[in-house]
Amino acid sequence: MKLYTKWIIPFAAIAIVSCSSDDDATTGMPPAEEVEYSAGDADFTTYVSLGNSLTAGFSDGALFIAAQENSFPNLLANQFSVVGGGEFTQPLMNDNIGGLLFGGTQIQEPRLYFNGQAPVRLPATPTTDITQQLSGPFNNMGVPGAKSFHLLANGYGNLQGVPLGQANPYYARFASSASASVIEDAAVQDPSFFSLWIGANDVLGYATSGGDGDNQLNNFDPSTYGSNDISDPQVFASVYNNLLSVLTANGAGGVVANIPDVTGIPYFTTVPYNPVPLDAATAAFLNQQFAPYNQGLLQAEALQAISAEEREARTIVFAEGQNPVVIVDEYLTDLGAIGLPSYRQTKPEDLLVLPGASFIGTNVGGDPTLINGVSVPLEDRWVLTTDEIAEVQTATASFNQVISSLAGQYGLAFVDANAEFENISQGGVPFDEFTLTGDLVFGGLFSLDGIHLTARGNAYVANIMMGAIETSYNAVLPRYEAADFPTLYPADLPN
Numbered sequence: 001m002k003l004y005t006k007w008i009i010p011f012a013a014i015a016i017v018s019c020s021s022d023d024d025a026t027t028g029m030p031p032a033e034e035v036e037y038s039a040g041d042a043d044f045t046t047y048v049s050l051g052n053s054l055t056a057g058f059s060d061g062a063l064f065i066a067a068q069e070n071s072f073p074n075l076l077a078n079q080f081s082v083v084g085g086g087e088f089t090q091p092l093m094n095d096n097i098g099g100l101l102f103g104g105t106q107i108q109e110p111r112l113y114f115n116g117q118a119p120v121r122l123p124a125t126p127t128t129d130i131t132q133q134l135s136g137p138f139n140n141m142g143v144p145g146a147k148s149f150h151l152l153a154n155g156y157g158n159l160q161g162v163p164l165g166q167a168n169p170y171y172a173r174f175a176s177s178a179s180a181s182v183i184e185d186a187a188v189q190d191p192s193f194f195s196l197w198i199g200a201n202d203v204l205g206y207a208t209s210g211g212d213g214d215n216q217l218n219n220f221d222p223s224t225y226g227s228n229d230i231s232d233p234q235v236f237a238s239v240y241n242n243l244l245s246v247l248t249a250n251g252a253g254g255v256v257a258n259i260p261d262v263t264g265i266p267y268f269t270t271v272p273y274n275p276v277p278l279d280a281a282t283a284a285f286l287n288q289q290f291a292p293y294n295q296g297l298l299q300a301e302a303l304q305a306i307s308a309e310e311r312e313a314r315t316i317v318f319a320e321g322q323n324p325v326v327i328v329d330e331y332l333t334d335l336g337a338i339g340l341p342s343y344r345q346t347k348p349e350d351l352l353v354l355p356g357a358s359f360i361g362t363n364v365g366g367d368p369t370l371i372n373g374v375s376v377p378l379e380d381r382w383v384l385t386t387d388e389i390a391e392v393q394t395a396t397a398s399f400n401q402v403i404s405s406l407a408g409q410y411g412l413a414f415v416d417a418n419a420e421f422e423n424i425s426q427g428g429v430p431f432d433e434f435t436l437t438g439d440l441v442f443g444g445l446f447s448l449d450g451i452h453l454t455a456r457g458n459a460y461v462a463n464i465m466m467g468a469i470e471t472s473y474n475a476v477l478p479r480y481e482a483a484d485f486p487t488l489y490p491a492d493l494p495n
Contacts, residue, residue, distance in 0.1 A: 037083050040475035042253045044085035048139050048191035049073035050151060050182065050243070051198050053452060055142025056170065057090075059489075060119075061449035062098025062111035063144060063170065066493055070455035070485065073140050073195060075462040079477050080193075090140040091174035096493040099126030100169055102162060107169060112448040113491040114441060119448035122491060130173040131159065141186045143171045147201045147231060148239045149222040151182040165227075187246050194247050194254040195465065197417070199240070199399045200262060202231035203392050204451070207262050210353055210381035211388035215395070230391060233398035240402055244410050255413035255469050257461075258400040260421035263351060263389050266440040267450035269425070271352040274322040276361045276374055283318040289375060290316040296340045305338050314344045318374070325352070325360060325373035328380050331387045343377055351384040354440075354450045413472035415465055431460050432482040444487045456485040 049055050056063055057071030068074065068090050077088030098111035107130075110122040143150070145168055150156050157175025161167030176185050186194070205228040206213040213228030222235055247254060262268070278286070294315050301311040310332050324345040335342045346352065352360070356378070364370035372378070384392070400418055407414040421438075423429050424445055428437035436457070437443040440450055445457040453461065459480040466477040 035478075036476065037478060038474075038476045039080075039083040039085075040470070040473045042469065042473035042475050043192040044080035044083060045192045046086055046139075046189060047073075047077055047080055047088060047193045047195075048186050048189050049076075049142060049195045050186055050247075051142045051196060052146045052201050053142065053144035054200065055195070055197055056140065056144050057142070057458070058144045058452045059447040059449075059454065060098070060112040060452070061121075061447075062109065064093050064096045064098040064111055064493075065495065066096050066489060067111075067455070068092055068140075070458050071140065071142070072453075072458040072462045072465065073142065075459060075480060076195065076465060077139065079462070079466060079480075082478055083475070085193075088139045089136075091134050091136070091138045091170075094128040095126070095495045096489075097122060097124045097126050097495070099128070101126055101129040101131075102169065103131050104129065107162075111489070114448060114488050115491070119441070128173075130162065130169050133159070133172070134174040136174055136176060137185060137189050138174055139189070141182055143168055143182060145170065145201065146182065146198070147222075147225075148198050148236055148243075149231065151198060151243060152239060154179050154181045154184075156181060183243060183246050187249070190250055191247065191252050194252055195256070196243060196247065196254065197257040198243070199236065199259045199403065202236060202399060203259070203395050204262050206230045206388075207384055207392050208267060208353060208451075210379075210383050211385065211391070212381040215391050230395045231399075233395065233402070236399050237402045237406075240406055244406055244412070248410055248412075253412070253473060254410075255415060255465050255472075256403060256407050257415040257417040257465070258403045259396050260418050261393060261396055262451075263384065263392055264422060264425040264438065265451055266438055266443070266446045267354045268351040268384060269438060270354050270440045270450060271357045271360070272322075273346040273348050273350050273352065274324045275352065275357070276323045276325060276371070278318055278320060278323050278374075280320040283320050283323070285369070286318045286371075286375060287316075289369075290318075293340065293343065296338075300335070300338055300340065303338075306333050306335070314342075316343060316345055323374070325383075326375075326377040327383050328377055329385060330380070331385055341377070346383060347386075349386050349389075351389065353382055353384065356382045411472075413465075413468040415468045417461075420464060431456070434482045436460060442487070444482075448488075454485070454487045455489075456482055456487050459485045 057068040059067035100108035110124050112119040113122055156168055157171035158167040158178040159172045162169045162172050209228040213226055215230040216225055216232050219232055220235055297311045297314055300306045326343050326345055328342055329344050330342045360373040362372050364376055370376055424436055425438035428435040436445040447454045463479050469475055
C-alpha cells in the first residue's frame with residue numbers, strides 16, 4: 001500500500017499570528033497539517049466508468065467539452081491520480097456548443113445558457129459530426145440516453161442504425177466497431193477499478209413524457225420496449241448482475257450508485273400545479289364556457305356512469321388568482337362513451353413537466369379566449385399524474401433494491417444517491433459555504449435542463465463517491481471544494 005503526502009495550509013494560517021512555542025520558528029505560522037493520501041485496498045491504475053448521460057458529463061441539455069471535463073468520472077480520475085491512478089480518456093466533443101450533426105445535418109440541439117431571465121438555447125450550430133468517428137479506447141464509457149440493457153447490446157454503436165433509431169448517436173461516435181457493446185469496450189481495457197451509475201433512464205423516459213409509455217412489468221424482452229417505457233425489474237436485475245459479473249471478472253474493485261427518485265428533480269418540480277394567473281372577469285368567462293361540461297358530469301353521475309367522487313374530481317372551476325391547468329386524464333373513467341371529454345384540473349400532487357413552462361397560459365393564435373392549459377386543455381403527456389408517479393417510484397424502488405443487494409454481493413462501494421438527492425429536494429444540503437438545493441437555475445446542483453448536474457453538482461457527487469470508496473477500500477482521497485466549480489456556464493464559453 002502506497003502513501004501519498006500532500007500539505008494543506010489551514011485557513012486560520014492566513015491570519016497574522018504571534019509566535020508561540022507551537023508555531024514555525026521562521027514564519028510565525030502554525031505547522032501545516034500533513035495528510036497521507038492512500039489508495040488503500042483499491043487499485044486505480046486503470047479506472048473505467050460506465051453509465052448514461054450523468055456519467056458522460058451531459059449538462060444544460062447537451063454534451064460539450066467543459067461539461068465533460070467536469071464530469072464526475074473525470075473528477076474522480078483526477079483525485080485517483082494522486083494515489084497512483086493512471087490516464088483517464090474521454091470521447092470529447094469538438095466544441096462547447098453542444099449538439100450533434102449526422103453527415104452535416106443537425107440531430108441534437110446546442111446547449112442551454114441563462115440569458116438573465118430564462119434558460120435558452122445557444123444560437124450556434126454544432127460542429128461535432130458523429131460520422132467523424134473517434135478511435136479509442138476511452139475510460140469514460142458514459143452514453144447519454146442509455147438504459148441498463150443498452151450497455152449489453154451489440155450494435156448499439158452502429159452508425160448505420162442511428163437514423164433508424166436502432167443505435168445511439170453518442171456511442172456510434174466512439175464505439176470500437178459497429179457490432180461492439182458498451183460493456184465489451186469497457187472490459188477490453190481490463191479495468192482495475194470501475195464506477196457504474198445506470199438505471200435512471202429505465203424510468204426517466206416514461207416520466208419526462210408524462211407517462212406516455214408503457215410499464216413493461218413481466219415483459220422480459222427489452223428488444224420490444226419503447227423509448228418511453230419502464231423496464232421490467234427482473235430484466236434490470238439480470239442485466240445489472242451481468243454487468244457486475246463482467247466488470248469484476250479480473251478482480252476489479254468499484255463503486256456503484258443507485259437511482260434518484262426522478263419525480264423530485266426540477267424537471268418536475270419547477271412548474272407549479274396552478275401556474276395560470278386569471279383576473280376575475282376572465283375566470284367568470286371561463287366558468288361560463290365550462291358550465292355545459294360540468295352539467296354533463298352531473299347528468300353522468302345521475303345515470304350512475306360515474307361516481308360522485310369522480311364528478312367532483314372532474315368539475316372545472318376557475319377563480320381570480322393562480323389557477324390549475326385543465327388536462328386530459330383517462331386514468332379515471334374514459335368519458336368518451338357518454339359524449340364527454342375526459343377533462344380535469346391538476347391537483348397539488350400532479351407534476352407538470354418543465355417544457356410546459358414555455359407555453360402554458362399563452363394565447364392560441366392571438367385569441368385571448370383560447371388559453372393553453374385552460375380553455376385549451378393539455379394532453380396527458382404534459383403532466384405526470386399521481387398514478388404515473390406511483391409507477392415511476394415503484395419501479396425505482398425495485399431497481400434500487402437490486403443495486404444495493406448486488407453491491408453487497410460483489411463487495412463494492414455503494415452510494416445511496418436516492419437518499420442524497422432526496423435530502424437536496426427536501427431543503428438542501430451543505431457543500432462547503434454553499435447550500436445545494438433542488439431549484440432550477442440557482443439551486444447549484446441541477447443544470448438548466450432540470451435533469452443533469454452542474455459542474456458543482458458533479459464535484460459534490462465525486463466527493464460522496466470518494467467517501468464511499470474510502471469506507472469500502474480503506475482509502476484516503478483528496479476532496480473538491482465547491483467554490484472551484486461553476487453552477488452556470490456563460491454563453492461565450494470558449495471552445
